[in-house]
Amino acid sequence: MAIKFFCKCGKKLKARDEMAGRRSMCPRCGSPVGIPGAAPTHPGTTLGPMSIQDRPRFWKTHLPSETLPKSLLPDEENNSFSRDAGSNPLSPAGECPGAQGRGEGADSQKPNDRKEKPPAFFDAPIDPLLVRQVIKARRSPSLIKERHLETRWYQCLLYPFRAWPLVFGLSGGLALCAGLSTFVHRQTQEFAQGISVVGIYALWACIPLLILSYSCGFLDCVMVGALAGEFRHVRWSGRKLDMALKSCFVWTICFLAGPIVPIALALTFWLQAGEMEIVDWLILTELVVVAMSYWLLVLLTVNAKDGLANVNPMRVMELIGRLGWASIGVAMGTALVAILHLLAAIAALTDLQRNEGSGWLALILCCWSGMFWATFLFRWLGVWHRRVDLASGRPIPSPA
Amino acid sequence: MNKPHFGWFLLVASLALAPAGFRMLTWRAPRHQDVDSDMARSGQVLFNHKWEYKDPLANGGDGLGPVFNDKSCVACHNQGGTGGGGDLTHNVTAFIIQHKGDEKAREGVVHLDAVKGQPKELLSHLHPDLPQTARLDLTRLVNIPGQHCNVFRFPEGIHISQRNTPALFGAKLIDEIPERDIIANERRERLNWGLAPSDNEVAPVGRAHRLADGRIGRFGWKAQTASLSDFVQNACANELGLSNPGHPQPTPLSKPSYQQVGMDLTLDQCNQITAFVASLPRPKEVGEDSSTRDGKKVFAKIGCANCHTPDLGSVDGIYSDLLLHRMGQTLQGGGSYGQPPPEDPNSKPHDGPLADEWRTPPLWGVANSAPYMHDGRAKTLQEAIRFHGGQAASSAQRFAQLSVGEQVELVAFLHSLRAPKQ
Numbered sequence: 001m002a003i004k005f006f007c008k009c010g011k012k013l014k015a016r017d018e019m020a021g022r023r024s025m026c027p028r029c030g031s032p033v034g035i036p037g038a039a040p041t042h043p044g045t046t047l048g049p050m051s052i053q054d055r056p057r058f059w060k061t062h063l064p065s066e067t068l069p070k071s072l073l074p075d076e077e078n079n080s081f082s083r084d085a086g087s088n089p090l091s092p093a094g095e096c097p098g099a100q101g102r103g104e105g106a107d108s109q110k111p112n113d114r115k116e117k118p119p120a121f122f123d124a125p126i127d128p129l130l131v132r133q134v135i136k137a138r139r140s141p142s143l144i145k146e147r148h149l150e151t152r153w154y155q156c157l158l159y160p161f162r163a164w165p166l167v168f169g170l171s172g173g174l175a176l177c178a179g180l181s182t183f184v185h186r187q188t189q190e191f192a193q194g195i196s197v198v199g200i201y202a203l204w205a206c207i208p209l210l211i212l213s214y215s216c217g218f219l220d221c222v223m224v225g226a227l228a229g230e231f232r233h234v235r236w237s238g239r240k241l242d243m244a245l246k247s248c249f250v251w252t253i254c255f256l257a258g259p260i261v262p263i264a265l266a267l268t269f270w271l272q273a274g275e276m277e278i279v280d281w282l283i284l285t286e287l288v289v290v291a292m293s294y295w296l297l298v299l300l301t302v303n304a305k306d307g308l309a310n311v312n313p314m315r316v317m318e319l320i321g322r323l324g325w326a327s328i329g330v331a332m333g334t335a336l337v338a339i340l341h342l343l344a345a346i347a348a349l350t351d352l353q354r355n356e357g358s359g360w361l362a363l364i365l366c367c368w369s370g371m372f373w374a375t376f377l378f379r380w381l382g383v384w385h386r387r388v389d390l391a392s393g394r395p396i397p398s399p400a
Numbered sequence: 401m402n403k404p405h406f407g408w409f410l411l412v413a414s415l416a417l418a419p420a421g422f423r424m425l426t427w428r429a430p431r432h433q434d435v436d437s438d439m440a441r442s443g444q445v446l447f448n449h450k451w452e453y454k455d456p457l458a459n460g461g462d463g464l465g466p467v468f469n470d471k472s473c474v475a476c477h478n479q480g481g482t483g484g485g486g487d488l489t490h491n492v493t494a495f496i497i498q499h500k501g502d503e504k505a506r507e508g509v510v511h512l513d514a515v516k517g518q519p520k521e522l523l524s525h526l527h528p529d530l531p532q533t534a535r536l537d538l539t540r541l542v543n544i545p546g547q548h549c550n551v552f553r554f555p556e557g558i559h560i561s562q563r564n565t566p567a568l569f570g571a572k573l574i575d576e577i578p579e580r581d582i583i584a585n586e587r588r589e590r591l592n593w594g595l596a597p598s599d600n601e602v603a604p605v606g607r608a609h610r611l612a613d614g615r616i617g618r619f620g621w622k623a624q625t626a627s628l629s630d631f632v633q634n635a636c637a638n639e640l641g642l643s644n645p646g647h648p649q650p651t652p653l654s655k656p657s658y659q660q661v662g663m664d665l666t667l668d669q670c671n672q673i674t675a676f677v678a679s680l681p682r683p684k685e686v687g688e689d690s691s692t693r694d695g696k697k698v699f700a701k702i703g704c705a706n707c708h709t710p711d712l713g714s715v716d717g718i719y720s721d722l723l724l725h726r727m728g729q730t731l732q733g734g735g736s737y738g739q740p741p742p743e744d745p746n747s748k749p750h751d752g753p754l755a756d757e758w759r760t761p762p763l764w765g766v767a768n769s770a771p772y773m774h775d776g777r778a779k780t781l782q783e784a785i786r787f788h789g790g791q792a793a794s795s796a797q798r799f800a801q802l803s804v805g806e807q808v809e810l811v812a813f814l815h816s817l818r819a820p821k822q
Contacts, residue, residue: 182594186603189593271587274580275614282419349595 005036009228027243031235149231150383159222160375163234170215171371175364177208182349213241213248215371219378220247223303226382250308254298257311259291266291285339292335293328300381323388330384334377341370430578430714435679443676446669447473447482451640453515458642461664465515465641467652473673476565476639480768480819483680486565488776492639493535494733495526499557509638509650510534510560519654526653529555538562543730544777545787559755561733563621564776566761567769569819570682571619573715574722574762575628579616581713582608585721589706599726599754604706604791606723606760609753618722621733621774623759632674636665644670681820683765685717688816695813698806702798707760707791719763719817724753728789732756733774756790768819781814782807 002014007026015035026033150156225235237243266287273280301315344366352359450472455463476486498505514520523530539549589605598607609617617623619631633646642664643649708719732755772784788796
């Protein structure tokens with residue numbers, strides 16, 4: 001019988017029985033997870049994962065307080081337990097931190113066994129980047145002490161700097177793909193008149209698709225990490241192509257499930273409007289803002305609930321209801337930032353075909369800036385969502 | 401979450417929908433006006449009229465001249481019927497003079513003839529080193545591949561080029577194309593070619609010629625005129641020396657002190673000529689068979705249709721995007737047709753057409769409008785295709801690589817685009 005448990009990001013996981021007590025990696029968020037033993041951890045345990053309120057009670061009862069680090073104690077401010085990554089407690093049903101859930105199968109393990117093993121942070125070398133982040137953190141323990149989950153929006157501005165290798169790498173890749181795509185497109189148009197160019201495009205599209213997928217995957221991880229309350233390391237799904245492609249697929253579905261309509265309208269209007277006047281620019285901006293902000297909110301809904309079934313306006317309205325009307329303002333602000341970057345990218349791509357040096361520089365700066373602000377905004381939205389749920393006493397959004 | 405008052409929703413929705421509502425109310429539908437047949441008949445008389453100095457139809461003005469290229473409209477516009485193109489003998493000589501350090505260039509036309517008692521215009525009036533003639537043979541102006549040319553060495557800063565007479569068939573339809581359709585084509589071409597700028601010399605990305613008054617140019621080799629009415633008034637003044645409310649007659653190069661006497665044409669007369677030109681039928685494709693059908697496919701395959709777009713807005717079979725395209729070094733020709741328009745202080749310095757920028761000429765009726773290109777340097781359609789450079793160079797190259805059969809099919813297709821029977 002398979003062992004069923006949850007990752008700290010909320011992903012429902014399954015493992016074979018013989019994997020009990022071993023370490024693995026969450027396919028969703030890439031975090032290290034311990035696979036719980038097949039036996040219940042204490043008599044009378046519930047079958048589901050413990051609630052936030054249950055956990056401190058359980059540790060107080062079953063673990064000596066001196067073995068518990070401070071971060072495991074209940075969060076006084078929120079009157080709830082912090083589910084921050086790295087400070088994730090021993091799971092009620094498993095041996096390893098990072099996992100919470102239950103084992104299904106045997107039923108005779110004593111809770112005292114749990115006391116013998118002090119909680120330790122999981123440091124299995126899963127992903128090179130992740131390891132680098134963890135090692136860095138260990139080298140500077142003062143930083144760890146000072147570091148905590150962001151409580152103010154401006155604190156989220158630091159997150160892109162913490163994830164600088166990914167922000168720089170992915171934005172550089174995006175700039176390169178965008179720039180080269182214009183050349184490939186022109187060359188294809190010029191030399192393949194009348195020939196079917198589908199094959200050429202399909203061949204070329206693989207590379208930008210890959211970079212785009214990893215970018216989507218990274219931004220998803222940023223949001224999911226914030227939703228899960230991670231602050232110790234930067235989450236990334238690593239080099240797992242299937243995860244990146246899945247993220248890209250989810251983003252595409254979220255786009256097709258609504259934003260495509262205003263975007264198509266905006267494109268048609270732009271083509272047919274003639275000389276643009278202020279009122280035309282207003283209409284165009286409105287359409288793009290509606291599309292982009294809705295897309296962002298859908299992505300937040302999907303990441304918070306982990307399911308494409310949540311791609312519908314009702315869920316989005318529910319999310320807006322939870323976060324407040326300010327969320328619409330934030331989403332619209334984000335859309336305006338996106339529009340500015342889009343215009344800058346178009347100008348850079350045009351300049352690229354006149355003056356390569358300045359064009360590439362402008363394009364790279366634009367992509368970097370875009371990735372920076374996207375990382376910040378995804379982090380902020382995730383943290384905001386988490387805090388709102390904690391404050392309202394709701395269970396922390398389980399992305400499962 | 402506190403539920404906001406319903407009024408807020410209403411306010412936000414109203415503000416959001418206001419721009420769209422305003423645009424819907426002010427959206428201009430394409431204008432289609434029927435031509436007044438009486439006006440057109442009167443215009444036909446004026447179009448065919450052979451003007452004289454102090455002509456009785458000139459309303460007290462000086463009539464023809466003082467300098468002119470011919471004595472009637474139909475003298476130049478006659479190939480394939482009244483209103484068609486003209487041959488090489490009716491080419492107009494345009495000049496542009498800009499010395500180093502000059503902020504503004506001097507532009508204009510050297511007219512072929514002058515009325516009795518007035519000195520003729522000569523090229524030597526522009527510069528003493530230029531020959532004492534009103535017009536040079538085309539082989540003395542440009543190097544034409546396949547022809548023996550003895551190009552004159554012009555003094556620095558002086559550029560002379562010629563303009564062939566364009567056909568006027570279907571001009572009303574061109575006049576009625578909404579500006580937004582021309583701009584839509586401009587944007588579509590940019591998107592199709594990876595956001596390439598219009599000043600590139602490789603990708604066929606054109607640009608609409610935005611005139612100083614904000615309108616889009618659509619008539620003339622440099623798209624220098626925005627409407628048929630302006631085009632007619634411009635031509636009356638420049639070709640025949642008939643001053644009118646829209647355009648003054650040119651001052652002779654040989655006698656800058658010449659004083660204009662009254663108006664030669666009233667606005668009504670101009671409108672009558674415009675109505676006649678607008679009444680000219682549109683050219684059509686004739687004799688469609690398998691050869692022309694295949695030729696049409698080849699036309700699209702080698703990229704001719706990138707600029708010579710078959711349809712523009714609601715006008716089908718025009719084979720032009722009416723945009724300015726860069727045509728390369730060999731097809732340079734500066735100078736606007738006639739006197740330059742008054743400078744708009746707000747216009748940008750590079751808004752005007754570059755020397756190698758030409759409006760894509762509509763190909764309808766092309767079979768009856770030889771010679772080809774802006775100065776008529778190409779005697780045949782094959783030559784015209786070969787002479788394409790700049791943004792159209794790749795299409796010309798692909799034409800050269802076609803098999804003889806495909807080339808014949810393409811030319812057969814072009815020969816099916818004929819002037820209307822009148």
